[in-house]
Amino acid sequence: MDVLERADDRQGVVHMEVGEPDFSLPAAAADAAVAAVRGGDDDYTSSRGTAGLRDAISDYYDETYGVDVPPSRILVTPGSSAGLLLAMLALVDPGDDVVLTDPYYACYPNFVRQAGGNIVTTKLDPRTGFAPDIQGFENAVSRDTAAMLVNSPANPTGAVLSDSELGELAALSRRTDTPIISDEVYHGLTYDGDDHTVLEYTEDAIVLDGVSKRYAMTGYRVGWMVLPPGLVDPINRLAQNLVICAPAPSQAAAEAAIRADHGWLDDVRDQYRQRRDRLVDAADDWGLSMDYTPGGAYYLLLDVSDLPGDAFDVADVFLDAGVAMTPGPDFGSVAEDTLRASYATSTEQIELAIERISGLLEEDPTLAD
Structure with missing residues (x-):
């Protein structure tokens, strides 16, 4: 900055x-935003997001990954960064560890610190193209670990977790009882092979995504979280207090973008x-x-x-x-x-x-x- x-x-x-x-941005998204503003769609929405947008996101997971994500597990946020803050506040107590890769998105440590957590890193090797190291995660996880935070495709490296690596990470999560927070905001921008969400391997992860990157809608501030069933109500209570809701016209635009011709x-x-x-x-x-x-x-x-x-x-x-x-x-x-x-x-x-x-x-x- x-x-x-x-x-x-x-x-x-x-x-x-x-x-x-x-x-x-896709023309359908711009048209939907204009129609929402002209139609007076400028009130608060549910803190969970509009029903139409959550339905579109649910359909997106089914069509893109073959994963059944009911709208009841989806929480719309004003950008994925808000979702990351909510996830940290829900999972991390003061003194807990959060495991990150190194390199990491520059803001990740700041979100951990806002929850009073400590940063533990597993270093990636440039000689392997910064490929995520599952063994490194395993070595970094301890009884003090509150969560593992992964980002694929990754900022700043562009590295991508393969489907087998995601499966291994989900297995590690189950074995150590360590939640995964998976930042998937760059999905749709994978250049060799298909995207894979961690939700293909577990429903216990928190997934962050949004329309900013793949639909070129950074200023619309619409992200979402896919939550394990047991975290939906606690995180929604945090959202009601801290972020209220994403802008209504932006949610209309996001729904149109997701449903548009890909x-x-x-x-x-x-x-x-x-x-x-x-x-x-x-x-x-x-x-x-x-x-x-x-x-x-x-x-x-x-x-x-x-x-x-x-x-x-x-x-x-x-x-x-x-x-x-x-x-x-x-x-x-x-x-x-x-x-x-x-x-x-x-x-x-x-x-x-x-x-x-x-x-x-x-x-x-x-x-x-």
């Missing part, structure tokens, strides 16, 4: 620091895949490659350990050249010497960023002052 604020103060910067899709998403995914491949090739040309290809989401980590200064210094130099990227340290110790580049921006902007960074490195390979 600091990089974004500084980039916004400059003209012509290529924004690769935030995960903001450059695509327009050919829209197929085209978007293909364009992201092309951008990914172009950026992976460029990273190799720059000598900043970590020798992996993200399987999903729209992020790539760049290795800047051989450039002068730390990741913040390199981010400043790139910003001066007109390209904004995110310094890696906020994503964990494994990402300390990296920059995260988002390819959610347009193809034209990515090409401009490649031109600028290539010119910068050709002019001064060491980036020395």
Whole structure:
């Protein structure tokens, strides 16, 4: 966010620091939002969400994964971040541990701390493409562990949990009586193979998802939680007190997006895949490659350990050249010497960023002052 604020103060910067899709949302979603506003649909909804949206989400799980998720287990939230906070407050007591992968989404530790919890990490290996390590989770879980938090496709690495790995994680959850919180907000943006939800292997997990990423609806602030039956009422009571409900017109738009023709998403995914491949090739040309290809989401980590200064210094130099990227340290110790580049921006902007960074490195390979 600091990089974004500084980039916004400059003209012509290529924004690769935030995960903001450059695509327009599905037309059906925009039409539904306008119709809701003009029709006066601006009152509170149930804290659980509208019946129509929860029905659409239930149908989505059946059609996409073959999983039966009744609407009664679905809680709509104002963005998936609100869902993550509710999950932490429900599961974590002060002093409890929450196991995260390292690298992790930068905000995860902050949600754990808000519940008074401690962060325990299992480190991922860049040499394996940051593939999630089930043995690492097993080693990290103890009697003090309140939850395991997983993210697939992952921010900031783009790594994807396979169906077998999800099955192993569910088995570990049952064996150790440790709940899983599965952040699946980048589902729909997997480039090789199908998405798999942890709900295919257990109904005891908390799943977080939403319309922000795959439908390019970040500002609509609609997410959802799929909850184990025993947590529906407790978490709904938290939602009633802390977040009230998601905006009614936004829920109408979300329902329309989920029910819309998914050919829209197929085209978007293909364009992201092309951008990914172009950026992976460029990273190799720059000598900043970590020798992996993200399987999903729209992020790539760049290795800047051989450039002068730390990741913040390199981010400043790139910003001066007109390209904004995110310094890696906020994503964990494994990402300390990296920059995260988002390819959610347009193809034209990515090409401009490649031109600028290539010119910068050709002019001064060491980036020395």
